[in-house]
Amino acid sequence: MAKVIVVTSGKGGVGKTTSSAAIGTGLALSGAKTVVIDFDIGLRNLDLIMGCERRVVYDLINVINGEANLQQALVKDKRTPGLFILPASQTRNKDALTKEGVEKVITDLKADGFEYIICDSPAGIEQGAMMALYFADEAIVTTNPEVSSVRDSDRITGMLSSKSLRSEQQLSPVKVHLLITRYCPERVQREEMLSIEDIDDLLGIDLVGVIPESQEVLNASNMGEPVILNTDSDAGKAYQDAVDRLMGIERELRFVKFEKKGFLSRLFGA
Amino acid sequence: MGLLQYFRKEAPKKGSAKLAKDRLQIIVAHEHSSAASPSYLPELQREIVAVIRKYMDISAQDVTCEFSDKAEDDISVLEVNVALPKNK
Numbered sequence: 001m002a003k004v005i006v007v008t009s010g011k012g013g014v015g016k017t018t019s020s021a022a023i024g025t026g027l028a029l030s031g032a033k034t035v036v037i038d039f040d041i042g043l044r045n046l047d048l049i050m051g052c053e054r055r056v057v058y059d060l061i062n063v064i065n066g067e068a069n070l071q072q073a074l075v076k077d078k079r080t081p082g083l084f085i086l087p088a089s090q091t092r093n094k095d096a097l098t099k100e101g102v103e104k105v106i107t108d109l110k111a112d113g114f115e116y117i118i119c120d121s122p123a124g125i126e127q128g129a130m131m132a133l134y135f136a137d138e139a140i141v142t143t144n145p146e147v148s149s150v151r152d153s154d155r156i157t158g159m160l161s162s163k164s165l166r167s168e169q170q171l172s173p174v175k176v177h178l179l180i181t182r183y184c185p186e187r188v189q190r191e192e193m194l195s196i197e198d199i200d201d202l203l204g205i206d207l208v209g210v211i212p213e214s215q216e217v218l219n220a221s222n223m224g225e226p227v228i229l230n231t232d233s234d235a236g237k238a239y240q241d242a243v244d245r246l247m248g249i250e251r252e253l254r255f256v257k258f259e260k261k262g263f264l265s266r267l268f269g270a
Numbered sequence: 271m272g273l274l275q276y277f278r279k280e281a282p283k284k285g286s287a288k289l290a291k292d293r294l295q296i297i298v299a300h301e302h303s304s305a306a307s308p309s310y311l312p313e314l315q316r317e318i319v320a321v322i323r324k325y326m327d328i329s330a331q332d333v334t335c336e337f338s339d340k341a342e343d344d345i346s347v348l349e350v351n352v353a354l355p356k357n358k
């Protein structure tokens with residue numbers, strides 16, 4: 001059964017697009033045909049993060065308006081087999097995103113054999129964000145350990161349980177996962193930053209992963225290569241763990257404790 | 271600058287995460303309870319204003335209706351406040 005997964009947050013700039021690219025890539029690497037749809041109409045970015053910006057011809061709105069068909073608009077990823085992206089429009093306004101239009105695109109993607117349909121939501125709670133979450137079976141609520149992000153995550157979780165197709169039709173509720181990103185174990189240890197436990201207490205959502213704050217994320221976006229492909233980086237490994245958990249494989253949390261480097265390891269750079 | 275002061279300045283501020291959590295706990299609980307408030311509340315408020323207006327000169331802002339349904343209480347509360355402007 002195909003799964004529609006929205007990556008959402010309410011608050012902007014918390015790592016939705018980074019996570020959509022990483023998780024989409026990870027799911028495709030597992031052998032499942034996967035598409036990542038950019039719902040950020042007017043501010044497309046997913047293409048850059050995935051490194052396919054020069055091959056974008058048509059976009060989601062063209063498909064909805066019947067100006068291009070799905071096959072013309074889907075951009076095939078060069079590195080990862082079975083991975084596609086459906087870019088957002090750079091020019092239209094977000095009202096072009098209709099419920100019927102999005103529904104048809106998702107139905108057609110399912111008919112085309114896609115197993116995972118990842119929806120990269122824009123920030124906020126307007127049309128674009130509501131359309132990105134409306135058809136979701138599962139949601140990845142991306143949260144930074146910071147007050148406004150946590151509050152917005154709580155709001156968006158409320159929307160998932162009241163404004164989604166599943167809630168309106170009284171189907172089983174959207175399965176909500178918490179993804180904490182930009183986590184700094186060192187600052188948590190100094191009690192300057194909300195801890196995983198704090199966020200868990202506040203939101204009460206099942207944790208699917210914790211991505212540490214990492215330089216490699218910026219590096220990856222500079223190169224247009226989802227960070228999960230950097231298998232040496234902590235962030236890449238943490239995203240891989242999250243993908244595994246999404247697929248039901250148990251993984252212990254990593255990179256969440258601060259280990260003070262001892263004199264010797266500092267000396268030898270361990 | 272004295273030596274002690276110097277050290278104090280460098281010492282990390284402990285515990286602002288705790289304050290963040292406390293504040294979030296309050297606001298999140300508040301937002302949940304207001305999200306749970308019945309959809310007829312604004313209409314109810316308008317009608318109450320209309321009824322009182324038959325007898326006195328008040329404005330719409332003088333009436334507030336709040337619904338609370340806290341998990342730890344046995345009952346839900348509908349709180350209606352009417353502020354009466356002093357006769358000028």
Ligand SMILES: Nc1ncnc2c1ncn2[C@@H]1O[C@H](COP(=O)(O)OP(=O)(O)OP(=O)(O)O)[C@@H](O)[C@H]1O
Pocket residue numbers: 009011012013014015016017018019040121122123181182183211212213214215217218221235
């Ligand atoms: N784990 C991380 N470590 C360091 N930087 C990160 C991490 N995750 C994301 N970032 C950085 O945060 C910024 C915002 O990331 P991203 O674009 O993925 O957020 P977004 O939620 O999609 O934003 P928007 O709401 O604008 O769509 C980027 O500069 C990205 O490199």
Ligand SMILES: [Mg+2]
Pocket residue numbers: 016017018040045120121122
């Ligand atoms: Mg984004």
